[in-house]
Amino acid sequence: xxxxxxxxxxxxxxxxxxxxxxxxxxxxxxxxxxxxxxxxxxxxxxxxxxxxxxxxxxxxxxxxxxxxxxxxxxxxxxxxxxxxxxxxxxxxxxxxxxxxxxxxxxxxxxxxxxxxxxxxxxxxxxxxxxxxxxxxxxxxxxxxxxxxxxxxxxxxxxxxxxxxxxxxxxxxxxxxxxxxxxxxxxxxxxxxxxxxxxxxxxxxxxxxxxxxxxxxxxxxxxxxxxxxxxxxxxxxxxxxxxxxxxxxxxxxxxxxxxxxxxxxxxxxxxxxxxxxxxxxxxxxxxxxxxxxxxxxxxxxxxxxxxxxxxxxxxxxxxxxxxxxxxxxxxxxxxxxxxxxxxxxxxxxxxxxxxxxxxxxxxxxxxxxxxxxxxxxxxxxxxxxxxxxxxxxxxxxxxxxxxxxxxxxxxxxxxxxxxxxxxxxxxxxxxxxxxxxxxxxxxxxxxxxxxxxxxxxxxxxxxxxxxxxxxxxxxxxxxxxxxxxxxxxxxxxxxxxxxxxxxxxx
Amino acid sequence: xxxxxxxxxxxxxxxxxxxxxxxxxxxxxxxxxxxxxxxxxxxxxxxxxxxxxxxxxxxxxxxxxxxxxxxxxxxxxxxxxxxxxxxxxxxxxxxxxxxxxxxxxxxxxxxxxxxxxxxxxxxxxxxxxxxxxxxxxxxxxxxxxxxxxxxxxxxxxxxxxxxxxxxxxxxxxxxxxxxxxxxxxxxxxxxxxxxxxxxxxxxxxxxxxxxxxxxxxxx
Numbered sequence: 086x087x088x089x090x091x092x093x094x095x096x097x098x099x100x101x102x103x104x105x106x107x108x109x110x111x112x113x114x115x116x117x118x119x120x121x122x123x124x125x126x127x128x129x130x131x132x133x134x135x136x137x138x139x140x141x142x143x144x145x146x147x148x149x150x151x152x153x154x155x156x157x158x159x160x161x162x163x164x165x166x167x168x169x170x171x172x173x174x175x176x177x178x179x180x181x182x183x184x185x186x187x188x189x190x191x192x193x194x195x196x197x198x199x200x201x202x203x204x205x206x207x208x209x210x211x212x213x214x215x216x217x218x219x220x221x222x223x224x225x226x227x228x229x230x231x232x233x234x235x236x237x238x239x240x241x242x243x244x245x246x247x248x249x250x251x252x253x254x255x256x257x258x259x260x261x262x263x264x265x266x267x268x269x270x271x272x273x274x275x276x277x278x279x280x281x282x283x284x285x286x287x288x289x290x291x292x293x294x295x296x297x298x299x300x301x302x303x304x305x306x307x308x309x310x311x312x313x314x315x316x317x318x319x320x321x322x323x324x325x326x327x328x329x330x331x332x333x334x335x336x337x338x339x340x341x342x343x344x345x346x347x348x349x350x351x352x353x354x355x356x357x358x359x360x361x362x363x364x365x366x367x368x369x370x371x372x373x374x375x376x377x378x379x380x381x382x383x384x385x386x387x388x389x390x391x392x393x394x395x396x397x398x399x400x401x402x403x404x405x406x407x408x409x410x411x412x413x414x415x416x417x418x419x420x421x422x423x424x425x426x427x428x429x430x431x432x433x434x435x436x437x438x439x440x441x442x443x444x445x446x447x448x449x450x451x452x453x454x455x456x457x458x459x460x461x462x463x464x465x466x467x468x469x470x471x472x473x474x475x476x477x478x479x480x481x482x483x484x485x486x487x488x489x490x491x492x493x494x495x496x497x498x499x500x501x502x503x504x505x506x507x508x509x510x511x512x513x514x515x516x517x518x519x520x521x522x523x524x525x526x527x528x529x530x531x532x533x534x535x536x537x538x539x540x541x542x543x544x545x546x547x548x549x550x551x552x553x554x555x556x557x558x559x560x561x562x563x564x565x566x567x568x569x570x571x572x573x574x575x576x577x578x579x580x581x582x583x584x585x586x587x588x589x590x
Numbered sequence: 591x592x593x594x595x596x597x598x599x600x601x602x603x604x605x606x607x608x609x610x611x612x613x614x615x616x617x618x619x620x621x622x623x624x625x626x627x628x629x630x631x632x633x634x635x636x637x638x639x640x641x642x643x644x645x646x647x648x649x650x651x652x653x654x655x656x657x658x659x660x661x662x663x664x665x666x667x668x669x670x671x672x673x674x675x676x677x678x679x680x681x682x683x684x685x686x687x688x689x690x691x692x693x694x695x696x697x698x699x700x701x702x703x704x705x706x707x708x709x710x711x712x713x714x715x716x717x718x719x720x721x722x723x724x725x726x727x728x729x730x731x732x733x734x735x736x737x738x739x740x741x742x743x744x745x746x747x748x749x750x751x752x753x754x755x756x757x758x759x760x761x762x763x764x765x766x767x768x769x770x771x772x773x774x775x776x777x778x779x780x781x782x783x784x785x786x787x788x789x790x791x792x793x794x795x796x797x798x799x800x801x802x803x804x805x806x807x808x809x
Contacts, residue, residue, distance in 0.1 A: 156704030238706070242732035243748075246789055255791030257666040264665050266672035266786030267696050270703040271665070370705035372693050374726055374734040377747040391731060392749040396765035457750045461736060491741040496750075506750045534752050534760030539742040 113300050114339075117331030119323075121307040123338035126200070128345035129193035130299070133217075134292060135346040136186040139353065140224075141285065143179040151231070153277035155270025155369075158233040162365045177357035183228055185353050187383050190221045195438050201426030202305035204314045208418035210298045213291045215414045220288045222383070227280035229381045233273055235367035239378030241268045250400045268371070303327055304338075308426035315423055377461065385452025386445050392457040456505035459495040463503040470500040477554065484551025487544045491536065499555070507533060514553045514562035521563075522549040669792045672698045673785035678713060681780050684721070689714040689737050689755060691726075697785045711771060712737060712744070713780065714755065721780060723771040724757050725788040730764040732789070744768065 101107050150169055152161040165172035194214065197203065203211035226244075230237050241263070248262050249255040264271030306326055332338070367376060380388050394402055428435050460467075474485050488494065496506035503509075517525065526545055529535030540548065556562050678692040692713045699707040714722040724744075726734045733748035743760060744753040751762035758767040769788035774781050786792060 154702045154704070155700075155706050156702045159704075239733055239748075242727065242787070245787060246727075246730075246732040249789030249791040251791070256669055256789070259787070259789055259791065260665040260667055260672075261663070263787070266667075266698050267707065267709070268787065269696075269706045270700050272706075368705055370708055371726075371734070372691075372705075372708040372710040374691070374710060374736055376734060378733055388748075392763065394763070396763060399763070399765075458747055459745045459750055459752075461745065461747055464738075464740075492738050492743065492745070493741075495738075495745065529761065532750075532761040534743055534754065536741070539755075 114335040115333045116300065116303075117327045118304050118334050118338055119306040119326045120330050120332050120337075122304050123332060123341065124307065125341055125345070126196055127304065127338065128342050129189055129196055131342040132346050132349045133186060133189045133193055134296070135350065136182055136189060136353070137288065137292065139182045139350060140179065140186060143175055143182060144281070144285075146175045147179055148281065153231075153273055155233070155273050158231070158273055159365050159368055162232065162234075166362060166365075173362050174357060176362035177360070178353060179228075180363045181353045181356040181360070183225055184356075184382065185349060187221055187225055189349065190218055194218060195442075197305065199428045199431075199434060199438060200305055201308050201314070201428075201431070201434075203418040203421075204424070204426060205316050205319055205418075205422045206302055207298070207305060208422055210295060210302065211418045212415055213295045213298070215411070216291050217288065217295060219411070220284055220291065223284050224280065224288070225381065225383055227276045227284060229384075230273065230276040231280055232363070232365050233369050234365035235369060235373070235376045236364070236378055236380070238268060238369040238371060239376065240380050240384075241272060243378075243380070247403050250403055304334075305426075308428070310425070310427040310429045312426065313424060314426060375461075377458070379452075379455075382449070386448035389448040389452040389455075392451075392455070458504070459492075459506050460504040461495060463494040463498075464489050464492040467494055467502040473499070473554065477551075480547050481551045481554055484547035484549070487540070487548040488551055491540065491544075491548075493548075496533075510552065510555050512556050512560065514556035515560050516563060517552075518563045518565045519549055519553050520565060522552050526552075673783050674698075675774070675776075675781045676784050677776075678711070678723075678780045678782060681719070681775055681778050684713050684715040684780065686715050686717065689739065691737070692723075692780075694782075694784065709784070710734075711782065711784070712768075714757075719775055721773050722757060723773045723780075723782050725769040725771065727769060727788055728764060729759075729766050729768060729790070730762070732787070735768065 147165070150161060150165050150172060152158055162176070165176055167173070197211070197214070226240075229240055245259045245262055245268070248258045251258055260266065262272075263269070264275045303323055306323060312322075363381075367373060379385070390402075391399070425431055469485055469489070474482050477485070494503040496504040498505060498509045499511055501509075513522070523545060525533065526540070526548060527535065527537040529537075536545070553562055674697045676694045676697050678694055684690055684692075690713050691710055693708060693710050696703075696707040696709050710726050712724040712726060714724070716722060728735050728746040728748065728751045730746065730749055730751045733746050735744040735746045735751070735753065737744050742755040744755075744757075746752070746762065746764075749763045751764040752760040753764075753768050754760050756767075757770060759765070771782040771784055771788075773783075
């Protein structure tokens with residue numbers, strides 16, 4: 086036994102004589118950090134790094150099987166899912182690792198922002214962190230393309246349409262983005278290059294510099310209200326803090342990093358095991374139009390914003406807002422490089438983070454439910470509540486048929502089923518008179534198409550008769566006050582009947 | 591940096607991390623440094639050679655960059671650079687007054703494109719030799735719109751853009767109609783000028799179908 090130990094020691098010494106790594110490694114491990122930074126709040130950066138390495142390892146494993154070809158990528162993923170032993174698990178690890186990495190990077194960013202870590206002298210650390218966030222999102226988007234299924238295909242189409250809005254050079258930029266005139270094999274090849282070579286290379290480069298600066302400048306101290314950052318005094322104050330009330334980074338703070346990284350890896354593994362890999366969904370065949378494309382989770386909020394912008398604001402928003410957002414993030418450490426670090430004294434910062442988090446959550450929720458999209462199958466798939474037609478006249482029943490077969494249901498729900506693009510029509514008769522209903526159906530307006538030429542007069546009459554029955558039993562349908570006095574002479578039986586029929590139910 | 595600094599033992603770790611040059615200097619460095627500091631001619635010659643080296647690399651770099659940049663921008667073509675006439679089928683396969691989905695292989699394609707070069711478009715026949723051909727891509731963000739013959743509307747599943755039968759905008763986020771293709775009839779075959787994804791920045795965008803479409807207000 087002592088022989089083996091002796092050999093190990095001399096092998097180590099032989100290597101160390103040449104590598105000379107022991108010194109810098111010891112310096113890094115044992116450098117003193119302020120005592121209260123050995124906190125569970127300081128573990129997200131290292132966890133992001135750990136997840137990045139998980140992505141590299143699982144990515145290399147996937148690349149052993151994956152074929153980055155327009156014709157074969159989808160098939161090779163199916164082989165990974167169903168034929169290669171544990172291929173599904175490696176795919177799931179990579180997919181869930183990606184979700185966790187985006188989440189942890191965002192949490193890390195929110196934490197260092199609230200702790201004022203971007204202030205002097207760590208401005209560049211923050212700026213490289215912004216690059217790392219953008220690169221992580223670039224990995225998430227290009228990774229979605231690697232799946233090369235229907236959602237990837239149409240995600241690329243949306244990307245190309247956004248790029249095409251760049252003035253003057255938009256057309257050429259689309260060709261560059263897609264590697265040709267359409268989304269094709271060339272598109273996948275170039276996104277593969279980005280996903281596997283360019284972006285990870287940049288990530289590694291900036292992540293290394295980011296960590297290097299954390300070592301050189303020291304980790305951000307725990308902010309205390311009233312402890313003001315000043316360029317002239319900060320370095321001395323920090324060194325005092327680190328040396329008088331400091332502990333060596335290893336093991337004092339590092340054990341928490343290790344524990345959290347291990348827990349995150351375990352969480353990724355459990356998610357991969359329980360939920361499995363994501364897709365691939367339908368084949369990337371653009372001639373299959375029976376599809377409802379949706380981006381992956383982390384881009385749903387953009388998808389939601391694009392549904393709500395007024396048309397004239399879309400192009401400026403798509404092209405300018407991202408640049409403004411990035412510019413604000415990059416300018417932040419220069420705008421606020423001194424002053425209070427504590428969130429107790431930075432209400433605007435706390436509000437900004439809260440607002441962004443709430444907005445992001447709301448938009449993501451909307452992106453999940455897509456209330457703005459017509460339900461393509463509602464007209465043929467959703468049934469009408471039976472009480473609406475049980476006691477109805479033939480005309481009203483005919484109107485109910487028109488309502489279904491002309492796809493009105495795709496945008497208007499009744500009884501909680503149907504699209505949410507337009508208002509629910511359960512009590513539309515209380516809001517609109519017969520004349521208003523007829524006018525709206527014929528001419529459309531707002532976000533409603535005009536049906537004047539798509540419906541015969543008989544169909545229109547039946548449809549509005551049906552709509553006029555839609556009101557609660559205890560609430561009468563709307564009538565036009567101006568015409569009320571003459572309604573006895575002008576109102577036809579056909580118009581009165583549905584109202585009565587509705588009132589009976 | 592004295593010459594009599596003791597050599598460290600071969601098998602001893604270097605101990606505390608030392609910057610390069612403070613330990614054992616590389617062989618031959620001492621004399622060069624000693625003489626170099628006193629000989630401005632040598633120094634200026636060395637600097638000149640260094641500059642020449644930089645200049646050489648700069649020239650070669652530019653010479654290499656030109657073809658590399660041209661290669662990179664290879665896909666960048668003028669509008670129409672990818673387009674050609676493709677046949678959708680016999681004119682008689684499109685019934686009068688109806689809108690049908692038609693398919694073609696994209697004229698610009700590679701063997702490894704798989705299914706991606708199967709492109710669909712909507713053909714609406716409006717008379718014996720009157721056609722309208724639309725891209726399936728919504729003018730908002732390019733999602734595939736679906737045709738509903740019952741209500742004579744195109745609906746987009748992504749953000750709810752709706753178009754009338756003639757391709758004009760009915761409602762939703764798009765601020766224009768569907769992208770039309772140029773078409774012609776050659777020996778009883780319907781052909782369209784196709785080849786690139788229609789976007790707001792290529793020729794597809796230039797033909798704007800007037801707003802209003804089937805609105806009865808237009809008379």
